[in-house]
Amino acid sequence: MKKPNHHRSVFLTLALLIFSLPVLAEDPWYKVEVLVFAHNSQPAMKEQAWRDEEVPRRAGAVELGNGGNGAYQRLPGSNLVLTAEKNRLAGQAAYRTLFHGAWYQPVGRESSARPVHIRGGNLMANGVYELDGYVSIDRGRFLHFRPDLYYSFAAPASSNDGYGSSILSANLDTPRRMRSDEIHYLDHPLFGVLVLIQR
Incomplete structure (x- = not known):
């Protein structure tokens, strides 16, 4: 009778342990499309006390590239879904597009989220x-x-506006809970944002 191979038994035990360990799943990737447009509303500009605010610089922010289908690379126009909405806005004098772009990115928990810089x-x-x-x-x-x-x-x-600067800023910083594959609209008196996130 052959004696059991000790080394083989140890190997099989280690293999079973390794394959039984939970696999850490990577964050799923999503396609993000953002359309930002200005409201050309002079009354809204005058009705509220806007300030000259400096845009903060965030450490670790991602700059969008133009390198194809990798993460955080701007996709070509043929990949954009909100083009019809952009064209409808362009047909109205009250609106003007400021940014329209899409990219792929991994999406995980809030603690690991990386801000994307857009302008x-x-x-x-x-x-x-x-x-x-x-x-x-x-x-x-x-x-x-x-x-x-x-x-x-x-x-x-306006001679009575009291503004201390010739250039003012309006900030939109309201988070929005969303579902994938749905177009969402974020409103502001001076500009708006359309967002589509797809798995």
Whole structure:
């Protein structure tokens, strides 16, 4: 009778332990599409006391590239879904597109979310773009879209406005719970955001 091979038994035991360990799943990837547009509303500019706010710089923020289908790379126009909405806005004098882009990214918990830096529109006299800021996305039971966007504009001409700067800013920083494959609208008196997140 052959004696059991001790080394083989140890190997089989280790193999069973390794394969029985839980596999750590990577964060799933989503396609994120964002359309930001300005409301050309002079009354809204005058009705509230807007300030000249400086856009914060976030450490670890991701800059969108133009390198194809990898993570955080802007996708070509043929991959955009909100083009019809963009065209409808372009047909109305009250609206003007500031940013329209899409990219793929992994989406995990809020603690691991990386803000994505986006900017668009015209370059202002103070050296900043009309639209500047960040968006971050995380997921729990639902997806969460967290904007921190700044829209800069020329102060309305008025001798009694009391503005201390010729360029003012409006901030949109209201998080929104979302479902994938649904278009969501975030409203602001001076600009709006359409968001579509797809698995």
